[in-house]
Ligand SMILES: *[C@@H]1O[C@H](CO)[C@@H](O)[C@H](O)[C@H]1NC(C)=O
Ligand SMILES: *[C@@H]1O[C@H](CO)[C@@H](O)[C@H](O)[C@H]1NC(C)=O
Ligand SMILES: *[C@@H]1O[C@H](CO)[C@@H](O)[C@H](O)[C@H]1NC(C)=O
Ligand SMILES: *[C@@H]1O[C@H](CO)[C@@H](O)[C@H](O)[C@H]1NC(C)=O
Ligand SMILES: *[C@@H]1O[C@H](CO)[C@@H](O)[C@H](O)[C@H]1NC(C)=O
């Protein structure tokens with residue numbers, strides 16, 4: 001593997017990275033912010049010279065900011081780093097997504113597996129055309145030759161891949177062989193789902209090796225691309241479609257449409273926009289709760305969609321490809337029994353789509369305005385994050401870490417028992433009043449990982465609920 005260079009990679013999430021010299025500039029964010037046709041003004045040439053001189057000075061002094069920048073946010077620092085390693089080697093966001101997704105199948109067996117299902121959304125901010133959605137959740141994928149997640153990732157590779165398939169899998173095979181640190185979330189999930197048969201009891205912080213899965217990954221990595229793509233036939237075809245777009249407080253909102261909860265989210269956001277909220281406070285949250293309850297009711301959300309497990313990969317690469325992959329299973333640890341190849345099966349007991357959703361937001365008017373890519377599990381989570389980011393104008397960290405409410409199947413509202421920050425006591429009192437007692441949600445909470453850009457600055461954040469850290473360089 002490529003050795004890590006500490007000076008060009010950072011796992012700090014609290015300082016936005018500014019792009020540097022090798023970032024291929026396709027517009028000038030100080031100058032040409034408006035959408036639509038624009039003329040290059042004469043000052044631009046002079047400005048370019050100034051910038052070039054400034055950058056030469058930076059190169060001379062070896063400032064780390066002169067390397068191209070990209071970021072990967074997942075539920076695991078290891079998996080985020082495996083993604084940025086691929087970006088550093090010249091891979092695009094889609095290559096990095098494949099590598100990180102294999103890694104999550106190793107380190108987060110409670111959430112995902114080689115048999116997991118998922119949806120990918122890919123957007124390019126230079127062309128700004130409607131994002132493409134690739135869905136490998138549907139039952140028309142018959143995982144008879146290769147497992148479902150592998151079908152999905154192989155298809156993504158066929159469509160967009162630039163790095164050899166094998167090289168995208170090897171890091172995860174090595175990680176499974178060498179062992180990974182059990183996260184608090186994984187250890188908790190074992191107890192919660194009674195999945196001790198799989199790995200025994202797990203303690204957070206212990207090293208878990210998985211040789212069988214490592215071998216399986218090597219076998220999958222050994223499949224030639226020609227053979228791999230031949231498995232994607234009419235019986236085994238992910239569904240490709242175009243994302244739908246709506247707007248919310250002067251932001252474009254892109255979500256999948258087919259078989260997805262996306263259109264319901266857009267309706268919910270439209271209703272919330274009508275309140276003209278200008279900040280996220282107790283009153284706003286009450287409005288969001290009421291509106292979302294109404295939407296759940298109107299669209300029969302709990303009957304039509306299943307809340308399965310969810311983990312997501314969010315990536316922006318230096319060519320402004322934005323990728324969000326959401327994936328998961330019907331239940332924690334799926335079948336709870338390992339196949340002879342070392343992964344669990346995704347066992348569904350109802351054929352209804354899951355509620356996980358990839359989301360992209362981009363300032364409607366300013367090209368260099370904020371644009372964000374993330375994933376969520378369900379419209380309550382998605383609506384709250386979109387509201388925090390746009391109405392509350394919160395940065396990536398604050399928008400994701402803000403407290404969340406949950407809508408239970410019986411239409412009651414629950415708040416997180418074990419996450420801080422918590423909701424304002426006035427809101428808790430209000431919930432207490434409306435249903436006698438504030439219901440406290442036990443863990444696990446499904447995470448939402450985000451990468452965002454404002455002008456040329458890149459920020460990212462992995463949700464503390466998922467236990468990951470984003471990696472950037
Ligand atoms: C996000 O906002 C909080 C509060 O305003 C601030 O403390 C934090 O430094 C900000 N983070 C970033 C990445 O700007
Ligand atoms: C993968 O292919 C290499 C070279 O063809 C071979 O040496 C190795 O044994 C194969 N590994 C597996 C797990 O099939
Ligand atoms: C929100 O603003 C619009 C346009 O200014 C106005 O028509 C509408 O009545 C406002 N809605 C509320 C709830 O104040
Ligand atoms: C909601 O879905 C359930 C199950 O599909 C159905 O029985 C019920 O009638 C639906 N309710 C409404 C209001 O559509
Ligand atoms: C709704 O479900 C929650 C969790 O299962 C339970 O604690 C609560 O009492 C239920 N509320 C009603 C009104 O049935």
Ligand SMILES: *[C@@H]1O[C@H](CO)[C@@H](O)[C@H](O)[C@H]1NC(C)=O
Nearest residue numbers: 425428429432433436437438
């Ligand atoms: C909700 O009400 C119960 C019973 O009246 C009380 O014990 C509890 O402290 C209240 N919780 C909040 C968060 O206000």
